[in-house]
Amino acid sequence: MRTRKTILFFILFLIAIETIFYLSIEHFNKVKIEKIKNSQIEKLSSELNIILNFNQKFATMIVDEILYQEKIKNLLKNLNSANETVKNRTRNELLNNLYSTYNRLVQHDFRQLHFHDKYGNSFLRFHSPQNYGDNLLEVRATVKKANETKKPQFGFEEGKVQNGFRNVFPIIIDNEFYGTVELSNSFNAMHHFLHKTYPYEYKLIISKDYVNKRAFKQIAERYYIGSSVSDKFYEEKIKECEIEAIDKKTVSLIDAKIKENFSQKLDSFEAFVEDFKIKNEWYLVTFLPIFDFDQSINTYVLSYSKNSIINDTKQEGFSLFITLNLILSLLIILYILRVNYIQKNIFIKKAYTDTLTKLFNRSKFNVDLDKIIKEKRFCEYSVIMYDIDFFKKVNDTYGHDIGDIVLQEFSDVTKKAIRTTDLVYRWGGEEFIAIIESNSKENLILVAEKMRVDVENFNFTKIGKLTSSFGIAIPKKDDTKDSLLKRADDNLYKAKQTGRNKVVI
Structure with missing residues (x-):
């Protein structure tokens, strides 16, 4: 009788343990699947954001080049003319002057080049020149916001002709607002x-x-x-x-x-x-x-x-419940946690690595610099921001495949020019940034100059010689991460504006 009670108790105990084990596995699977789904969503979002950020910078450079031309400036002053003959002539001249530029942009998958007057009326759609005069302020929030703020606006919108990832810029000539111009990217x-x-x-x-x-x-x-x-x-x-x-x-x-x-x-x-x-x-x-x-x-x-990762996760839980006892289950759970830890590290490494250059990416830079700040070692480090001079010409002349090779070679050259204890990151596009463990102005100039000279002496594939510009920022007592980066960016901009192929600190 006692044996029967013991057996019954043991059976009930096993049932209870197996029930708990089953519920634990079910919960574990649910959480893991949710994490997998979230990682997929975050990955896709990150991929799109990287492309959008690059396209916004590229569009900004192109529009700046268009609006820099004196002939185009003079034509755009007619955007708000009350004379229809003048406006029609202006449309034709803009088409004649910019249509070849527009065709090249289309080849690079830009979707729209579209001018609007200061009242939000469509003045000239290069993708549909016969459609103009309609007011866009009620349907195009980017145009409306650019009109109100006189600042560039970026975002996705459906238009009257096409949707697009919009890049809308104010047209300001001699401090007078004439309207807006849009250069959109297609999906x-x-x-x-x-x-x-x-x-x-x-x-x-x-x-x-x-x-x-x-x-x-x-x-x-x-x-x-x-x-x-x-x-x-x-x-x-x-x-x-x-x-x-x-x-x-x-x-x-x-x-x-x-x-x-x-x-x-x-x-x-x-x-x-x-x-x-x-x-x-x-x-x-x-x-x-x-x-x-x-x-x-x-x-x-x-x-x-x-x-098959989600299905594999479901099957894994079922298999564990069927085949393992409590002790083995505990061992397998530890093993799964270990595997999960390894997979997480691999995912983190991929998430923090630029796929083209194999350097760390911008996200990793922020993590590393935040860690330095948290450890109160901010003043021991400086940053060098640098990029390739006239890189757009490389892409335009030789194509993006050669441009990618140049970026890879540029990354290797600059990384080899510094100490292994210093860290190099791809900031975005042709821009890079390095964290240098030094706050010595003389030492930092030597480091940047070595990088600059090594680039200048390197023979790039199919290109030959290229140059690069550098902006250095040494942390001050009241600096924040953002202020340090802004100063590095400003110094890089000064290097660009004062002749390129130089170091500015």
Whole structure:
């Protein structure tokens, strides 16, 4: 009788332990899957932000070059003329003077070059010259904000002809405001860049209601097709890519499942991740909502990746529950934690590494400098900000592939020029920054000069000789991270403005 009670107690104890173990594994899986989904969302968001930041800087340089031309300045003074003949002549002359520039921009996947008068009326759309005169202030928040603030504005918007990641700049000539000019990037450009960098498929979907309220009716069909994931969305047409990470048939099958199971979830305009099994392979789809400039959300960017991590996580939990006893379960949990720790370190390393140059990236710079500040060693370090002189000409003349090689070689040359204890980061585009463990002006000049000379003496692939400019900032007593970086950036700007190929401190 006692043996039976012992057995019964032991059985009940095992049931209780197994129940606790099962619930623990279920909870563990749920948390882990949520972390996986969040990491996918953060990754896609980071990828888009890197491209957008680069495009904004690039657009700023291009518009500056356009507005710097005296002939263009004189033409733009006619934007608000009351004489229609003068305005029509101005449109034609702007087209004649800038159309070749616009065509080159289109080849680099810029979508729109668009001038507006100071009242927010469309003056000249290079992508649709016959459509002008309509007022944009009610439908284009970027234009309205640029008019109000007389400052550049950046953000995503649907327009009357096309959507775009907008870069809108005020036209100010001799301290007088004449209107605004827009140079927009298409999702197509981002799609191709992402596609070449990551083994994923991407698409942009946008609310039909949103498009139909804003775009010219006859224009929408030219740039959109009905979305295969929801009847409430359009999908932007994109050019074919040479690389196909996931074949179109598989993407269509995934889209059919999205439409069947998650079409209503899209109405929330919140970020989410789902996994799908197609022909015994698992795929992850990340849905990232894109904020409009006015902070409304009407658009998603979707990324499709071949990835079984969520399903593997579910199966892992089930397998543990079926096959392991309590002691083995505890050992496996420790092992999983260890694996998770290793995977996390690998993820962090990837997140902090620039994929092109293999240097640390801007995020890692902020982490390292914050750590130095936290350890109260801020005054022991200085920063050197530097970049390649006339790098835009390299891309324009030799193409972005050679430009990428130049960036890699430039990174290697400058990194080898400094001590292994000093740290080098890619700041963005052709800009780099180094944290130097020194606050000696003489020593820092020697370090920067060595980097500058090594670059000047290096023969870059297909380019030959290039030069670089440097801005040094030594921390002062009342400095913050931002003020230190601004001073380094200002000094780099001085080096650029005073002849380039020099060090300014």
